[in-house]
Amino acid sequence: MTSTLHRTKKVLSIQSHVIHGYVGNKAATFPLQYRGWDVDVLNTVQFSNHPGYAHFTGFKCSTEELVEIVEKGLIGALGIKYDAVLTGYFPNVQALQKMAGIVGQMCDEDENVQWVLDPVLGDNGRLYVDEKCVAVYRDILQSSKIFLATPNQFEMELLVGMPVRTLEDTKRAFELFHERYPRVTRVVVTSLELSEFSNDNVYVVAGFDSSLGDEVFFYKIPKINATFSGSGDLITAMLTDSLLNNHGRTQQPLSTSLGQALWLVTSILQKTYDLNVANQGPHDSAISIKDLKLIQSRDILKQDPVPSMGKPDTINI
Numbered sequence: 001m002t003s004t005l006h007r008t009k010k011v012l013s014i015q016s017h018v019i020h021g022y023v024g025n026k027a028a029t030f031p032l033q034y035r036g037w038d039v040d041v042l043n044t045v046q047f048s049n050h051p052g053y054a055h056f057t058g059f060k061c062s063t064e065e066l067v068e069i070v071e072k073g074l075i076g077a078l079g080i081k082y083d084a085v086l087t088g089y090f091p092n093v094q095a096l097q098k099m100a101g102i103v104g105q106m107c108d109e110d111e112n113v114q115w116v117l118d119p120v121l122g123d124n125g126r127l128y129v130d131e132k133c134v135a136v137y138r139d140i141l142q143s144s145k146i147f148l149a150t151p152n153q154f155e156m157e158l159l160v161g162m163p164v165r166t167l168e169d170t171k172r173a174f175e176l177f178h179e180r181y182p183r184v185t186r187v188v189v190t191s192l193e194l195s196e197f198s199n200d201n202v203y204v205v206a207g208f209d210s211s212l213g214d215e216v217f218f219y220k221i222p223k224i225n226a227t228f229s230g231s232g233d234l235i236t237a238m239l240t241d242s243l244l245n246n247h248g249r250t251q252q253p254l255s256t257s258l259g260q261a262l263w264l265v266t267s268i269l270q271k272t273y274d275l276n277v278a279n280q281g282p283h284d285s286a287i288s289i290k291d292l293k294l295i296q297s298r299d300i301l302k303q304d305p306v307p308s309m310g311k312p313d314t315i316n317i
């Protein structure tokens with residue numbers, strides 16, 4: 001009952017769109033809506049399906065189209081005030097640069113707008129955008145006020161310019177990140193494979209909130225025997241919800257929000273895995289699961305309050 005008394009939060013989500021499947025905006029929109037957000041969806045590309053499939057077709061929005069929709073339409077004509085702007089995949093360097101300029105200005109002009117930035121560059125040692133985007137993301141992170149950034153392991157390595165393979169590296173990487181990008185208040189590295197835990201079959205998910213001191217915290221998440229597309233986009237969306245949609249409660253620390261976002265994502269990935277295995281039968285090596293089962297996971301998304309993955313470990317930097 002009480003949640004309906006609070007204003008519905010509004011987010012502008014600028015990411016890719018696929019007609020079939022769930023990555024980019026398709027992975028973020030339904031979960032955010034289901035958790036009570038008004039989501040304004042700006043699609044940077046429109047593809048038949050994600051490029052993890054053998055074939056896809058579609059088209060990219062031009063920089064001019066993206067700029068016009070936000071500047072003339074959403075801000076100029078409608079004057080919409082957002083609580084958050086979520087940015088993900090951009091189809092080229094120019095679109096990234098221009099749109100980051102506009103979002104940065106929105107945040108400078110109104111301190112209530114929080115920028116959640118997923119620096120989409122690549123994964124597992126491979127870039128899937130123009131390499132010039134690396135320097136552009138470094139500039140953006142240096143010059144803009146960012147509420148939360150969510151690089152994966154490879155993206156964190158590119159942003160700090162060092163390999164991140166051990167707990168000691170992780171500590172140094174967060175230190176360097178904070179030195180280089182002091183205007184980024186929170187950073188979460190979404191999946192680290194660290195040598196200390198190589199026998200434990202876990203991903204490490206680590207976070208740092210510069211407004212709360214010098215502690216890096218991390219969760220160890222048991223690996224499900226599969227690879228998923230869209231899990232990164234889903235966790236960024238669920239962190240946005242957990243940090244900003246407090247239904248009138250005081251804002252909770254990043255470690256608590258990450259514990260809840262991880263509970264939601266892990267439960268959805270497990271459900272997706274179980275439904276796939278029920279169809280395909282048992283397997284030995286990791287299976288590639290192309291589409292999250294988001295609709296079938298709506299009962300998970302409805303949880304309130306959201307359970308947590310437990311207590312994180314901590315390291316001081």
Ligand SMILES: Nc1ncnc2c1ncn2[C@@H]1O[C@H](COP(=O)(O)OP(=O)(O)O)[C@@H](O)[C@H]1O
Pocket residue numbers: 123151152153190191203205221222223224225226227228230231232233235262265266269
């Ligand atoms: N095989 C897996 N088993 C368990 N959790 C996973 C698995 N793959 C992804 N995740 C979860 O999804 C989150 C985001 O995945 P990640 O691979 O970091 O995204 P990105 O696509 O940005 O690289 C991770 O923090 C982890 O919680």
Ligand SMILES: Cc1ncc(COP(=O)(O)O)c(C=O)c1O
Pocket residue numbers: 016023024050051052089123228229230231232233234
């Ligand atoms: C255009 C596009 N956006 C988003 C994603 C999803 O990325 P992630 O699996 O890192 O969440 C993909 C992955 O294939 C993609 O091709």
